[in-house]
Amino acid sequence: MKKIIAIAVVAALAAGGWYYWQQQNKSGLPEGFVQSNGRLELNRFDVASLYAGRVKAMPVDEGSEVAEGDVLAELSSDTSSSQLDAAKAQKQRAQEAVARADAEIKAYEQQQKVAQMELGNAQNLKRDELVSAAEVTKRRAARDSAAASVSAARAARAEAQAAVAAAQAQIDQAASVNEDMAIRAPIAGRVEYKIAEVGNVIGAGNKVVSLLDPRDVSMTVFLPTTEISRLKVGDEARIVLDGMDAVWPAGITFIATDAQFTPKSVETQSEREKLMFKVKLKVPADTALQYKGLLKGGLTGNGYVRLDKQAQWPENLAVKLPH
The missing domain is CATH 2.40.30.170 (Efflux pump adaptor protein, beta barrel domain)
Incomplete structure (x- = not known):
């Protein structure tokens, strides 16, 4: 019986709402x-x-009015700041390694030129039978060793440059995290609730x-x-x-x-x-x-x-x- 009465009340309210809409x-x-x-x-x-x-x-x-980009909240950035400092230090070390590799390349290239000249002189003297074949072989080995040192120094520079790029990527990531510790308004608007x-x-x-x-x-x-x-x-x-x-x-x-x-x-x-x-x-x-x-x-x-x-x-x- 109660259920029937409840249904009747709901129906009456619905009918009343419909009637009100029609009259309105x-x-x-x-x-x-x-x-x-x-x-x-x-x-x-x-x-x-x-x-x-x-x-x-x-x-x-x-209720505050904010512009797009305004800071709404700031989170503690100690961890991200430490990561940023560490990444910058790593990049500095990698850049120093690139500088050392550049200096070594120049030195080894100079040694290679000298060794090439000495090999050429030894080969000329050998044609006149003024030096032995062993001396020519020794000069050639010195030239090849200098060339290998140049190649090794260039490889070291490439590795150091890759380390610089990796460190820069870490800097960018850490800087992005550090920046995101400041939560900014995506639009101009009004603050409804502080959650x-x-x-x-x-x-x-x-x-x-x-x-x-x-x-x-x-x-x-x-x-x-x-x-x-x-x-x-x-x-x-x-x-x-x-x-x-x-x-x-x-x-x-x-x-x-x-x-x-x-x-x-x-x-x-x-x-x-x-x-x-x-x-x-x-x-x-x-x-x-x-x-x-x-x-x-x-x-x-x-x-x-x-x-x-x-x-x-x-x-x-x-x-x-x-x-």
Whole structure:
């Protein structure tokens, strides 16, 4: 018995809501226009930390206006700073090894030239039978040894240069980590919530601050099947907020493909008309940004859509922005 009463109450509430929507849309609107109530919403960005660490500073407060790139939180960077210093020291050692290898190459190349000259002289003397074949062999061995030393020094330089490149890569990585210890705003916006506080230890990927995007302002309304079939994304809309003498321009950016509640497999005509679909009305970004101080999340009001594209917006729904 109680279950039957509960079902009856729910049905009565649903019928009352449907009746209210019908009455609301019958009052004050010309043919080809419908309205529905809703609340303003600002798109939210949850800013997270790329690395784990202890929160050292939080230079923003809830409600603060921030520009893109502003620091929202700073994590302790002792570890990343130490890694950066170590990488720089390693690069310095590798650069010194390159310098030593360059000096050795020059010295061995000079020795190779001298050894080549001595080998040539010995070969000339051998033709005149003034030196033995053993002396020629000795000079050739000296020349080959100098050439091998040059090759070895060049290989050492290549290895040292590779070490410099590896150290530079470590410097870049450590510098990037060090930079990422300062968590910055990805967009210009307003701080909604501070999720972390100074002294908190957070893990990689943990949220630190949530931002509201003042350029992305919308209102979600619900319309029945008979109206949805005549709308499409991109259609014009209007938003009127409670307590504000203004009519805001908007456009339809989203229309749900499914009803808000799953219908029964078989429905009568009247039941199909009561199915409600979610529609998103979005204020143009430049307008939203210009009036970011007025357009706040949670403000209540009505959204209006035009079903007949040939119909002219009534005078009371002509765009009217605050002065």
